[in-house]
Amino acid sequence: MRGGAFLLPFLSLATLSGATLGMAKLITTLYALELGASAAQIGLIGAAEALGMVLLTLPAGLLIDRFGSRRLYLLASLLPVLLHLAILAWANWLWLAALRLLVGTCVPFRSVAMSGLFLQRLPELGMSKAGWFRGALMVGLLLLGPWLGNWLYSHFGALAFVWVALSFAGMGLWGLRFWRQEASVVSTSRRSGGLPVLLGEPALRHCCLIEWLASATGSLFATFALVLCLEQLHWSQSEAVALLTTQGLVTVLALFGLGRLLAGLAPRTIYLLALPAGCLALWLMGRLDSFAGLLLAAVLLSLAASAVHLANVGRLSRLPLDKGGVSGLFSLAQTLGMLGGSLLGAGLSHWLELRQLFPAWALLLLAGAALIAWSEWRARAGAGETCVAVDRSGL
Numbered sequence: 001m002r003g004g005a006f007l008l009p010f011l012s013l014a015t016l017s018g019a020t021l022g023m024a025k026l027i028t029t030l031y032a033l034e035l036g037a038s039a040a041q042i043g044l045i046g047a048a049e050a051l052g053m054v055l056l057t058l059p060a061g062l063l064i065d066r067f068g069s070r071r072l073y074l075l076a077s078l079l080p081v082l083l084h085l086a087i088l089a090w091a092n093w094l095w096l097a098a099l100r101l102l103v104g105t106c107v108p109f110r111s112v113a114m115s116g117l118f119l120q121r122l123p124e125l126g127m128s129k130a131g132w133f134r135g136a137l138m139v140g141l142l143l144l145g146p147w148l149g150n151w152l153y154s155h156f157g158a159l160a161f162v163w164v165a166l167s168f169a170g171m172g173l174w175g176l177r178f179w180r181q182e183a184s185v186v187s188t189s190r191r192s193g194g195l196p197v198l199l200g201e202p203a204l205r206h207c208c209l210i211e212w213l214a215s216a217t218g219s220l221f222a223t224f225a226l227v228l229c230l231e232q233l234h235w236s237q238s239e240a241v242a243l244l245t246t247q248g249l250v251t252v253l254a255l256f257g258l259g260r261l262l263a264g265l266a267p268r269t270i271y272l273l274a275l276p277a278g279c280l281a282l283w284l285m286g287r288l289d290s291f292a293g294l295l296l297a298a299v300l301l302s303l304a305a306s307a308v309h310l311a312n313v314g315r316l317s318r319l320p321l322d323k324g325g326v327s328g329l330f331s332l333a334q335t336l337g338m339l340g341g342s343l344l345g346a347g348l349s350h351w352l353e354l355r356q357l358f359p360a361w362a363l364l365l366l367a368g369a370a371l372i373a374w375s376e377w378r379a380r381a382g383a384g385e386t387c388v389a390v391d392r393s394g395l
Contacts (some may be wrong), residue, residue: 004094006178007132013175014114014136015144020167021107022145023152025049027160028100030153031167037093045097052104059107059117062194062329067153069113069324070179076109077172084165088158108322110171112331116323117178123317128263130313131255131306138255142248142314155326180248198325206372208333208394210271212309217278220361221247221301221343221371223292225285230356233289247298254306267311274311275369311350325347 025046025159039049083106084100118133152160198204222244229240262270281300288294316326344364345357352360 006121008131010114010178010363011120011132011136013171014133015140016109016167016171017114018137018140018142019144019148020140020164020171022141023149023160023167024103024145024164026146026149026155027164028096030149031087031158031161032093033098033156035091035093035096037096038181041093041097045093045100047099048195049095049104049107050335050339052101053107054332054339056105056110057108057332057335058195058328060112061325062118064109064113064324064328065194065322068179069091069117070176071180073113073175074172076106076113077168077175079106081165081172085160087161091158108328108331110175112324112327113179114175114330116327117325119313119317119323122313126263127310127314127317128259130259130310130317132259134309134313135252135255138248138252142252194325197262198321198329201319201321202376203315203319203331204321204326206376206379207315207330209368209372209375210308210338211312211330212333212340212377213332213365213372214305216341216344217282217301217307217361217365219338219341220357221285221298224340224345224354224357225298227342228285229294232354237289239291243294243298245304246295248298250302251306255309258306259310260302262307262310266317270307270311273305275305275324275365277301277307279362279365282358282362286355287359319375 029042030043032045035044036362060072082102083103087096087099089095115133124132125145149160152163156163206302226240229235229243230237265273277300281304284293284297284300312330317332319326345361348357348360
């Protein structure tokens with residue numbers, strides 16, 4: 001399948017995937033409220049699905065490298081059909097949480113398979129499109145999914161889960177076309193060998209660490225910016241929501257449009273531009289009170305995170321490694337970053353005021369970036385010493 005014929009259908013599938021996950025999340029919350037679940041119980045239901053995703057993200061990549069994407073993608077699309085239908089069998093929040101946990105274990109096989117295929121095709125498509133897959137996912141997840149979920153639940157109630165099940169079935173059958181020509185054996189141009197080989201690749205380790213920092217920073221902003229605006233700055237709810245919505249829209253636009261501007265820059269240059277922009281955004285969050293000031297901070301943070309993601313995806317697409325494992329490890333770094341940002345932010349908030357939390361995180365971000373830069377320098381120095389030793393041995 002040529003690049004042009006591949007890209008539009010693939011991005012449409014990615015948007016549908018994001019929309020399905022977004023509407024399932026909202027429908028689950030509305031159904032839990034209908035069951036009379038408490039706020040803590042609703043939190044546990046959401047955490048159950050996230051836990052399933054964390055536990056299976058890396059194994060999903062390794063299994064895809066071993067057995068191929070086609071069968072695993074189909075299986076991981078059809079199992080959620082049964083699980084969402086089973087939700088209707090018992091109106092109980094524990095039953096709902098258990099089934100969301102099982103759904104969470106299926107999601108990584110689908111997302112890693114799609115992400116791995118995109119990484120494999122990216123050199124052909126062009127590095128300017130490095131953010132398009134994630135951008136399409138976010139359009140569905142943040143914009144279409146919640147709207148569809150609210151409309152379906154208002155018209156069908158709990159039976160909205162049937163529509164979620166049908167969507168998973170449709171994606172499973174539609175997605176098979178993208179792996180129709182998948183080779184049954186690993187290409188000799190790529191290295192395989194499981195987790196030891198993946199962790200032994202310095203570029204992959206550094207991309208995952210950088211993505212973890214970016215995801216944790218984004219999670220911190222999403223979690224505590226709303227609290228800051230409502231509780232300390234005494235904004236109206238509409239103003240606070242508008243800030244987060246604008247940040248999401250800027251992120252989507254940056255993922256689609258920033259690649260062309262950054263295509264000629266080296267990843268290290270992009271990191272050096274994104275780091276001060278992100279730190280400035282965090283400093284502004286701790287100093288300014290106006291909507292315009294915090295909006296500037298949100299836009300800067302979105303641009304910095306999107307630029308980092310584009311640089312990382314571009315680097316990963318060029319690695320001579322099986323893309324399933326690469327995608328699994330990279331997705332795990334993103335997921336753990338989102339969890340880590342919320343948890344570390346919650347811990348810091350016990351000692352710091354909310355206005356101090358964001359500048360303090362900027363210092364942690366600088367420290368983390370310095371450690372990663374030092375690690376990259378050591379890796380390059382070690383590689384240089386190895387080359388010198390080989391030259392002297394006459395091999």
